[in-house]
Amino acid sequence: MTDGGEADGGTAGGGGFRGVRTALAGLTTRGRSFLAAGLAAAACSYLLGQPDLLRVGLLLAALPLVCAAVLYRTRYQVAAVRRLTPSRVSVGAEARVQLRLDNVSRVPTGLLMLQDRVPYVLGPRPRFVLDRVEPGGFREVAYRVRSDLRGKYPLGPLQLRLCDPFGMCELSRSFHTHDVMTVVPAVQPLAPVRLVGESAGRGDSNTRTLALAGEDDVIPRDYRRGDDLRRVHWRSTAHHGELMVRREEQPRQARCTVLLDTRGIAHEGMGPDSTFEWAVSAAASAAVHMLERGYGVRLVTDTGESVPATDWSDMGGVGRGADGVGLLLDTLAVIDHSEGAGLSRALDALSGSGEGLLIAFVGDLDREQTAILARMRQRTTGAVAFLLDTGAWSVPELLRAASATSTGEQEGRLRDAGWVVQRVTPGAFLPALWERTDRHRQDGAGWVPAGQGGYHQP
Structure with missing residues (x-):
């Protein structure tokens, strides 16, 4: 990911009172x-009648x-490029930001200080000091950022501070571009694992092959370059006036809905x-895991809204490969609490x-x-619920037994409705809970069918 910009070391046409005020503000x-x-020495020389002290005062004030006037009128130009690698990171992971500064003017630069604006959650603002950049030369610096919170964070714009050799004045120039991490x-x-309601094949069932279908059951499509001419459907070709070919056998894709x-x-x-x-x-x-297993995945929230481009009518679920996973993760990176009070909209979405x-x-x-969640089970071939015991998060460890009573009641109701339920307590490890949803392990651990592919404990 690359963003660049160009900034002047001085101000173009910024004279007059405004220019003087800007220069003095940089002292x-x-x-x-x-x-x-x-100024104090000049005043004392007038009061005491010491002309030599006046010369010292004028030198100190001048x-x-x-320095401010010379720095303000500096006319060299610099260009900056920022590279963020990678642009998408997981919580707690680091990203590397590389800055390249090019001197595109014909004169060397003076002392420069670079400062990149970053949100406080990514760490302190990085600062670098560059002594001198020759005409046509460049300098490269780098820093790292990380965050323990999800989100999209802007990096930049880059600020460039010019300083005279005596350290009397500093002027700031800012670029206009920024990156997003x-x-x-x-x-x-x-x-x-083999989840409840999951068949042994790729999908819940496979469509019958064209070899078993009658001639009237064939649904042709337009001829595409590279299609085998032996698949041309001549009756449809004569009817439509253009080449039509038989559709290839397409197995029915397994589907999965992730409710958040x-x-x-x-x-x-x-x-x-x-x-x-x-x-x-x-x-x-869970969504990334099911995508990797070839499922068409749709992510739905309690508001009834799906993640963009995860409608099964559009390519059978979320996009394939890295693009689909990236779209899913980008959406979850900025998802926030909803103001809703129920799950009825999610039921309608199913x-x-x-x-x-x-x-x-x-x-x-x-x-x-x-009860609404129990009704969702009737519209699926299998259902697994991870029920967060929120009371255990809000009370001390000694009082968690009492808070788990209400959660256990809802857990039992869901299991009676055919759900496989895993209670989530503070410190729970998702991979371990996921393995406990294996239907073969449940069969061996005393779980018995509860109808419609569900399981519960006797």
Whole structure:
């Protein structure tokens, strides 16, 4: 990722009173001290009648003013380029920022100080001092940034400070371009377990082959360059007046919906250790894992909205490869609490999803929301819920047993409705919980079918 810009070392046409005020405003503490000492010496020479002291005062006062004037009228130009590697990082990971400064003028620069503007969550503002850059030369510096919070953070614009050799005056020039660093949720690798409602094949079922279909069942498409001429469907070609070919066999793709509960009232705590951040990271891990297994993945929140371009009618789910994963993570990087109080909109969003697997990450539930979540199970072939015990996050460890009673009630209701439920407590490790959702492990651990592909403990 590259952004560049060009800045003047001086001001083009900025004379007059405004130019004088700008130059005087750039005086450093040393320059102001020299100016004050010179004026004081000149006043004392007048009061005491000492002409030699007047010469000293004029010299002291003139030095910072001459430095400010010369620095203000400096006409060299510099160009800067910023490279951010990588532009998308996980929470807690570092990114490297490389700055290149080119002197595109015909005169060498003086003392320069570079300062890049970065948000406070990425660390202190980096500063670099460059002594002299020859005409046509360049200098490269680098620094690292990291964040423990998700989000998109601007880097820049770059500020350039000019300083005279005596340190009497400093003037700042700013570039206009900036980069954006995206901090996405941490994605944890998950084991390829067999989830409830998942078939042994790639999808829930496969379409029958064209060899078994009758001639009237064939759905042709337009001829594309490179298609085998042996697949030309002559009857449709004669009907449409252009070459038509038989469609190739397309297996039915397995589908998965990841439900993320973003309700503000359903989560506890703030910052990286809150229940909401755990749910966001877990949803990202599950979605990326199912994408890697070839599923068409749709991410839905409690508001009923899907992540952009994850509608199954558009390429069968979120985009394939790195682009699809990047789109998903970029959306989760900036997702925030919703003001909603229920999951009814999410239930409506599942009405047209058809068969598929549902993986839900939900916060605190009352009886009404538990009933809505139980109804979602009827519209899927399998459902796995990660129920965050928000009470355990908000009370001391000694009182967590009492807070777990209400969570256990909702957990039992969901299991009775056919859900596979994993309770999430503080310090829970998602890969370990994920392995416990393996239906073969559940069968061996005393789990029995509860109808419609669900399991519960006897």
